[in-house]
Amino acid sequence: xxxxxxxxxxxxxxxxxxxxxxxxxxxxxxxxxxxxxxxxxxxxxxxxxxxxxxxxxxxxxxxxxxxxxxxxxxxxxxxxxxxxxxxxxxxxxxxxxxxxxxxxxxxxxxxxxxxxxxxxxxxxxxxxxxxxxxxxxxxxxxxxxxxxxxxxxxxxxxxxxxxxxxxxx
Numbered sequence: 692x693x694x695x696x697x698x699x700x701x702x703x704x705x706x707x708x709x710x711x712x713x714x715x716x717x718x719x720x721x722x723x724x725x726x727x728x729x730x731x732x733x734x735x736x737x738x739x740x741x742x743x744x745x746x747x748x749x750x751x752x753x754x755x756x757x758x759x760x761x762x763x764x765x766x767x768x769x770x771x772x773x774x775x776x777x778x779x780x781x782x783x784x785x786x787x788x789x790x791x792x793x794x795x796x797x798x799x800x801x802x803x804x805x806x807x808x809x810x811x812x813x814x815x816x817x818x819x820x821x822x823x824x825x826x827x828x829x830x831x832x833x834x835x836x837x838x839x840x841x842x843x844x845x846x847x848x849x850x851x852x853x854x855x856x857x858x859x860x
């Protein structure tokens with residue numbers, strides 16, 4: 692669901708298209724698993740690739756999904772304390788949450804960079820009969836998602852501080 696507070700910029704529209712595309716990958720996973728069930732139990736010919744293909748599609752989707760959720764500010768908030776304090780204190784909370792989120796996502800992106808780079812350097816593969824580059828792709832997707840999320844968190848922090856400085860609520 693699109694957050695109506697988010698300006699519908701070119702970036703937002705591009706993310707909407709990507710979001711729908713990544714969402715369709717879940718439907719593809721359903722068809723792949725259905726194919727596997729029919730191949731295995733009806734024809735007695737199980738595949739060697741469906742399980743891993745599904746894992747990679749779902750794994751990348753979950754990694755990338757964080758970008759969409761953070762951009763839309765659609766994550767789950769526990770607001771019991773937040774709503775019980777005055778607006779001025781809420782703004783301080785917003786800044787603190789922004790600083791912590793940006794730092795946390797930045798550290799995670801930094802940490803996953805080394806792991807992803809090593810996987811690519813080594814040409815890491817799954818080690819199964821199909822042997823796809825599953826670890827390389829998942830680790831790269833995780834790094835890219837965390838890096839993008841760190842940038843989004845930094846931009847949102849900047850917006851909160853700017854509103855605070857300009858006296859807007």
